Amino acid sequence: MDKLKVLTVFGTRPEGIKMAPIIKVLSEDKRFIQRVCVTAQHREMLDQVLKIFNITPDYDLDIFQHGQSLTQITTRAMEGLEKIVKEFQPDVLLVQGDTTTVFAGALVGFYHQVKVGHVEAGLRSGNLYSPYPEEANRKMTGVLSHYHFAPTIAAANNLLVENYPSEKIFVTGNTVIDALLRVIDDSYIFEDSFLNSLDYQNKKIILLTAHRRENIGEPMVNIFQAIKRVVEENNDIEVVYPIHLNPNVRSISDKIFGDSDRIHIIEPLDYLPFANLINKCYLVVTDSGGVQEEAPTLGKPVLVVRKETERPEGIEAGTAKLAGIIKEDIYQMISELINDRRKYDEMANAVNPYGDGNASEKIRDILINDYFNNNSF
Numbered sequence: 001m002d003k004l005k006v007l008t009v010f011g012t013r014p015e016g017i018k019m020a021p022i023i024k025v026l027s028e029d030k031r032f033i034q035r036v037c038v039t040a041q042h043r044e045m046l047d048q049v050l051k052i053f054n055i056t057p058d059y060d061l062d063i064f065q066h067g068q069s070l071t072q073i074t075t076r077a078m079e080g081l082e083k084i085v086k087e088f089q090p091d092v093l094l095v096q097g098d099t100t101t102v103f104a105g106a107l108v109g110f111y112h113q114v115k116v117g118h119v120e121a122g123l124r125s126g127n128l129y130s131p132y133p134e135e136a137n138r139k140m141t142g143v144l145s146h147y148h149f150a151p152t153i154a155a156a157n158n159l160l161v162e163n164y165p166s167e168k169i170f171v172t173g174n175t176v177i178d179a180l181l182r183v184i185d186d187s188y189i190f191e192d193s194f195l196n197s198l199d200y201q202n203k204k205i206i207l208l209t210a211h212r213r214e215n216i217g218e219p220m221v222n223i224f225q226a227i228k229r230v231v232e233e234n235n236d237i238e239v240v241y242p243i244h245l246n247p248n249v250r251s252i253s254d255k256i257f258g259d260s261d262r263i264h265i266i267e268p269l270d271y272l273p274f275a276n277l278i279n280k281c282y283l284v285v286t287d288s289g290g291v292q293e294e295a296p297t298l299g300k301p302v303l304v305v306r307k308e309t310e311r312p313e314g315i316e317a318g319t320a321k322l323a324g325i326i327k328e329d330i331y332q333m334i335s336e337l338i339n340d341r342r343k344y345d346e347m348a349n350a351v352n353p354y355g356d357g358n359a360s361e362k363i364r365d366i367l368i369n370d371y372f373n374n375n376s377f
């Protein structure tokens with residue numbers, strides 16, 4: 001019997017985490033011939049993910065350069081990918097999310113008339129410049145895609161409003177939940193002695209991540225200053241900040257946090273310890289997309305330090321709040337969750353608006369059904 005040839009393409013840490021469960025499911029199914037291509041838009045942060053999920057890419061474009069521009073990422077990824085698409089001739093090219101790798105992958109797929117499957121389709125903030133350039137990447141990828149794998153009904157509705165054909169939109173859940181549910185362990189012990197030494201019972205551990213391009217500059221200064229003030233005013237707070245490798249983020253962090261006691265800046269964590277750190281901490285403050293999905297699933301209040309979010313589900317469920325990028329607002333919102341137990345408990349509910357952990361299997365079944373039953377190829 002004929003097999004369905006799938007090229008999975010990704011380049012950064014979050015894409016790797018969210019693509020890993022799909023790669024596993026497809027690799028275990030004899031009806032597929034799958035090849036994995038990493039652009040390596042990220043290098044160290046991607047390699048961490050490949051190692052954790054035991055993925056050996058068939059192709060590694062190794063495009064990473066320090067200080068890479070968006071244009072460089074796009075052109076280097078496209079040139080490398082084109083050769084692979086010509087050689088492998090996939091039936092389907094899968095991309096995940098909204099990075100520049102995703103857009104470049106979708107465009108190469110489209111140029112070669114390969115059916116593009118967009119995983120995590122339909123997220124919209126409504127502001128083309130926030131997140132930047134991700135809102136544009138996901139919209140442009142949508143235009144080029146044949147399959148829109150929407151994680152939620154709200155995301156599917158965004159696509160319907162934009163007049164995408166309903167028969168190409170599939171609500172699958174988010175593969176981030178597939179990955180998360182496989183690594184969380186309530187009795188997890190960190191390999192790192194510092195993370196093990198933190199007093200998760202008696203101290204309030206705030207987990208911070210911040211890296212968005214549109215926050216680099218004044219917004220990030222505001223976020224860090226608000227956190228610093230909270231720490232200075234509350235002796236029972238410890239902040240753990242696994243910092244992104246972007247030097248622009250690091251220089252702002254150095255300037256504001258310096259060597260502040262109880263603000264612990266550590267290197268990016270492997271996914272296993274990071275996910276389990278969410279599970280053990282008191283509160284999450286983040287501008288990340290993926291972390292916004294993980295924290296509600298684990299019942300951790302999350303303050304989103306951005307102007308808008310394309311992930312309203314956590315907010316509607318009450319576990320996430322949009323804290324914005326104004327220093328005083330962020331300070332007030334963190335302080336409230338530290339000092340008002342009732343407000344904290346209202347938010348600390350495990351809700352799972354992002355899926356049931358079987359998104360990858362659903363995506364597999366949709367592809368198989370379309371290929372073998374609908375003869376749409």
Ligand code: UD1
Nearest residue numbers: 012041042043044045046066067068099100101245246247
């Ligand atoms: C990229 C994505 C963003 C995603 C984020 C996940 C784009 C435009 N942005 O942003 O959507 O949320 O990844 O983390 O696609 N660096 C390293 N080593 C690494 C990775 C990054 O040193 O392994 C440093 C480099 O100096 C690099 C900088 O970080 O120039 C920025 O990396 P880049 O991939 O361009 O953008 P991110 O901000 O990571």
Ligand code: UDP
Nearest residue numbers: 014017242268269270271274288289290291
């Ligand atoms: N993450 C990780 N180690 C860290 C910080 C984050 O493994 O030190 C994981 C996190 O669990 C989530 C993903 O990386 O799944 C989010 O990546 P990031 O915030 O870089 O990108 P975004 O989701 O904003 O695109």
